[in-house]
Amino acid sequence: MTTLPIVQIGDPVLRRRAAEVPPETIASSELQTLIDRMIETMRAAPGVGLAAPQVGEARRIIVVEDPPAAIERLGEAQREERQRTDAFPLQVFINPRIRPLAGTGRTIFPEGCLSIPGYAGLVERPLDIEITYLDRRGIFHDWTPVHGWPARIIQHEMDHLDGILYTDKALPRSLMTDENMRRRTEGRSVSALIAELADEG
Numbered sequence: 001m002t003t004l005p006i007v008q009i010g011d012p013v014l015r016r017r018a019a020e021v022p023p024e025t026i027a028s029s030e031l032q033t034l035i036d037r038m039i040e041t042m043r044a045a046p047g048v049g050l051a052a053p054q055v056g057e058a059r060r061i062i063v064v065e066d067p068p069a070a071i072e073r074l075g076e077a078q079r080e081e082r083q084r085t086d087a088f089p090l091q092v093f094i095n096p097r098i099r100p101l102a103g104t105g106r107t108i109f110p111e112g113c114l115s116i117p118g119y120a121g122l123v124e125r126p127l128d129i130e131i132t133y134l135d136r137r138g139i140f141h142d143w144t145p146v147h148g149w150p151a152r153i154i155q156h157e158m159d160h161l162d163g164i165l166y167t168d169k170a171l172p173r174s175l176m177t178d179e180n181m182r183r184r185t186e187g188r189s190v191s192a193l194i195a196e197l198a199d200e201g
């Protein structure tokens with residue numbers, strides 16, 4: 001297994017708009033190897049998503065996977081609140097485009113990032129999206145609706161392709177260590193934490 005170093009916040013590659021992948025290069029061994037290494041790096045971290053800029057490659061590729069073992073670690077209430085009820089099989093998205101679906105809600109959940117280790121914040125995002133993309137064989141897909149937790153992961157990773165980090169979008173005052181986020185959301189709703197943050201000080 002070959003993992004790649006994960007680029008950390010402050011590196012300019014995380015702030016650049018990543019370039020489209022020329023479709024005719026998708027089958028190349030160079031690109032297929034990069035995808036394999038991104039998957040291995042995500043799994044080793046471990047993380048549920050990784051964007052190519054996070055391994056120093058400003059190209060529009062993301063990988064996502066939420067294995068059953070990660071979901072089993074959550075309590076039932078957390079699974080329900082995060083709409084993280086089903087495992088999410090490994091998927092590779094090349095040149096993805098997303099749009100929020102009209103008439104659906106927005107939700108606020110804790111997020112962290114492998115490029116900002118040790119921290120978490122609350123981020124509001126649309127609950128349902130549509131995504132179009134090429135898979136690693138270069139085949140076009142239109143997936144709609146993507147609902148709940150997978151939609152959240154995809155939106156976080158998509159932001160990386162546009163040089164955006166979750167800390168740019170987090171609710172003011174919600175950035176904290178991931179340990180404190182775990183402690184303050186355990187067995188209670190995110191809205192209870194939001195109310196508490198507003199009352200602090």
Ligand code: ZN
Binds near residue numbers: 112113115157
């Ligand atoms: Zn991230």
